[in-house]
Amino acid sequence: MAEIHVRDLHKNYRVHVKPAGLGASVKSLFHRTYKEVQAVDGISFEIEPGEMVGFLGPNGAGKTTTLKMLSGLIYPSSGSVSVMGFVPWQRKNEYRRQFALLMGQKNQLWWDLPANESFRLHKEIYHIEDDLFKRVHGELTELLEVENLLDQPVRELSLGERMKMELIAALLHSPRVLFLDEPTIGLDVVAQTNIRHCLQQYNQERQVTILLTSHYMRDIEALCDRVLVIDHGRLVHDGLLRDITERFATHKLLQLRFQNGRMPERPEEFGEVTDLTPPRLTLRVPREQVPQCVSHLLDCYDVDDIAIEDPSIENVISALFRQTAEQASDDVVVAETMNG
Ligand SMILES: Nc1ncnc2c1ncn2[C@@H]1O[C@H](COP(=O)(O)OP(=O)(O)OP(=O)(O)O)[C@@H](O)[C@H]1O
Ligand SMILES: [Mg+2]
Incomplete structure (x- = not known):
């Protein structure tokens, strides 16, 4: 009960x-x-x-x-x-x-x-x-x-x-x-x-x-x-x-530090670059591509530190509210179309 x-x-x-x-x-x-x-x-x-x-x-x-x-x-x-x-x-x-x-x-x-x-x-x-x-x-x-x-x-x-x-x-x-x-x-x-x-x-x-x-x-x-x-x-x-x-955190943040300062020439190929301060690089990578992206980076470069983080829960919740707000405005559009 x-x-x-x-x-x-x-x-x-x-x-x-x-x-x-x-x-x-x-x-x-x-x-x-x-x-x-x-x-x-x-x-x-x-x-x-x-x-x-x-x-x-x-x-x-x-x-x-x-x-x-x-x-x-x-x-x-x-x-x-x-x-x-x-x-x-x-x-x-x-x-x-x-x-x-x-x-x-x-x-x-x-x-x-x-x-x-x-x-x-x-x-x-x-x-x-x-x-x-x-x-x-x-x-x-x-x-x-x-x-x-x-x-x-x-x-x-x-x-x-x-x-x-x-x-x-x-x-x-x-x-x-x-x-x-x-x-x-x-x-x-x-x-x-x-x-x-x-x-x-x-x-x-x-x-x-x-x-x-x-x-x-x-x-x-x-x-x-x-x-x-x-x-x-x-x-x-x-x-x-x-x-x-899981539903709204579609991306993860990948924080990397490269040994000897040798970095990818085109980091944007791995994900969205959110910070680049050699020897450090932060990438925003779609969740499902994270494993493949990490193994590729580790294969090709000398990485001496790596951290994989979820976006903050604040960001996730505001993504949820944005989505419900968009749905609500879609409903209004549908209603207006039906009325007009
Ligand atoms: N006594 C009241 N008379 C008229 N409107 C009210 C009254 N109390 C709350 N409201 C309205 O009802 C809605 C919900 O208010 P409520 O205080 O429950 O929100 P809340 O989720 O607790 O927000 P917050 O996170 O800011 O505390 C708001 O639009 C508020 O302006
Ligand atoms: Mg309140």
């Missing part, structure tokens, strides 16, 4: 359209015009217990809106959701005790209180037993190395320190399902790695189910095998991150 079921979920926001010009503005005070924004436009997926799934998409794609519906903060326009058997927007207390939502862009801790005070309040709100609280609190503060910051008002903490406290607050009641909306936004590399490590450990030890958004592909690569990719409110991919890489 899947932990999270989402069926044909929609969310439309009604937004006020401001007309241009003073006369029109005055008129709009009495006659407001609205347009509908389809923030989430019919998505369906399932997540099994213990899975850690990445939720990717460009700005405005509908990720936060989806997570808010899964957490019961907002009602959907239509569609159904079940998380651990609960309908989130019914806001049952039993549901609240078993999931957590962490939003990297939002403060959830009391600004003027030390984190420890907030944690104690959480303990009361969620009826966490003394022993459990002590154990989880101890483990998390140690893992995230914040033991010496617990009694400082949250407003005095750095962004990264605050985010660690937010994460602890989200995990204190041992939720079975975690929604994380950009938990590492704005953090330095060390703090990001820390948080990532904590999530990984937490997921492995407790088999919690995690749905995570991040614009940092390192997070997704490190944590998630499976990704949901959303664009303009629609799912454009649900599957292994590896599959996207």
